[in-house]
Amino acid sequence: MSTDFIQLVVGGILLGGIYGLAAFGLSITFGVLNVLNLAHGEFLMLGSLLSYGLFVGLSINPFISAILVIPVFMVLGVGFYLLLLKPIMDKPPHQLLVASILVTLGASLFIEDVTSFFWERPVTGISYSLPPIELACVVISSTRLLILLFIFALACAMQLYLKNTFVGKSIRAIVQGREGAKVVGIPISRVSALAFSIGMALAASAGAFYVTLFTVTPVMGIPLTIKYLCVVVLGGLGSIVGSVFGGLILGVAETLTAYYCGAEWSPTIAFILLILILIIKPEGLFGAKK
């Protein structure tokens, strides 16, 4: 019983790393652009498909694809920003909200439909695994452990980048106050493009790992975006540490639900957590009180 429990928690934490990485991307986009990107999950799905294609076609290791997808999706992200988001960024807040939901939801439906037209069969994961590690009666999948370490390293690198470089500081400055950042001469539009492309690249990178663990279908984008929203709200809006912890919590909660209540109930737990956190602590676990 207790061994089972520890085993499940460890498994959940390893799964939660992927959630955290993608939610981190969503959070950074929202922080800088004030736009919730409803197409976030679609980029994860595209990242998964690309990584799958690289594995099947060129037998490239998913860890390498996780890095390879980053520049590809950064370019796509800049394109997406310039084409669809930049034209609406100067609208007053209420119009920006409506316009951004319409644009990102529309893009999301478009990507989903076109992808499912060309990709009819669901992709049943990459058969890539390393021998498991057994540690004091708990079996740890070493693939998942490596993924978690990789994600941890990526998150640390991101954190250092945001803390120490000039561009990173200007990203954080925009998160803290858009008007103030504009006053001190930060080129809002260029930094926004960069932040958006980083968010997208993180989603795609998470997608490269996602495909090693799960079946990927073209219609999974919107449900995933909703899941990452739950993670972001759980951790606290705009908090990077929060979204990683939120991801870990959701990973553990989903694994436990699937084991004790049955796998068909695990999709509900993200939403239940969202409702709970909104009732108990609406600003999120790591969110600053407004």
Add this chain to the structure above:
Amino acid sequence: MNHGGKKIFYSIVLLLWAFLAALPFLGFSYGVVWVFLLVVYFTLALSYDIVGGYLGYMNLGHSTFFGLGAYTTAILLNQGFNLFSALLGALLLAAAFATVISYPLFRLRGAYFALATFGLISLIEVLTTNLRDLTGGSGGISTPPGDHTLASYYLVLAVAGVTMVLSRVVARSKFGLALFSIREDEEVAKAFGVPTTLYKGLALIISSVPASVVGGIYVWNMTYISPESVFGLEIALSPIIMAMLGGTGIMIGPLVGAVFITLVQEFLWTEVPYFHLAMYGTVLVLLGLFMPGGLVRTRWLKPVVQWLGLGEAVDYFENADAERIS
């Protein structure tokens, strides 16, 4: 204001209704089925607008109420209840559900509210799929057979009419004014003594009622539903696109949007078998980029709307500077 224009508007609406009511006798049997669905979507769009337009909270999960209403009605009909008590049950359940979820969900604002309500659809869909004994699971549920095409057609026309009156009454009342003030600036509205939490909840409950009743009529007509057919993307997004395309926060908006979407569907959908979702997506993107205020607020239609005496709600989009995303 321009009372002559307003009379013309009401006459047009009444004429349209009279024409639709006469439709079954003009021999368009295909038309009746088709208009039934259109009116269902229109009613959903109109009831969505009470929260999405008047209150300014984008409730992407509006079809949850539709699905709940459809399932409740189907289950009650199977238990031997007559249609009206089944519809009443559906209405009460949806209203109760709206009451329960309004408390946590209205703590979110802006895009977060929109996405969370969108997630609500899949939550209820998972629930209906999993509670097999009650709902028949993913196999769906059938109601007692019978041809209710004509009766349900008139019923849904009546419900749509009542919803239009309801929407107008809400817009004209002090309560409606409070909703508009929340849309413009929630903090200021609160400071002026508007009980925002209560009114947001009430708005959601009011908008849930027509959606659930229409859902009930839908299942009575179709005699079979599955989780996919009532919680799917098509039924979730069509009404919202109609409302946004026409223009939110103004009653004529969903009407214009419904007519426009119907024409597009008739000419495009039937010609092209693929990419329906992608086309919806493109419409959404174009709307967001070029006219988030909807058709009624474009340069060409705005003078007409103002001449019809419905201008008061047209103007708000220009000077809206409320901080939504906090």
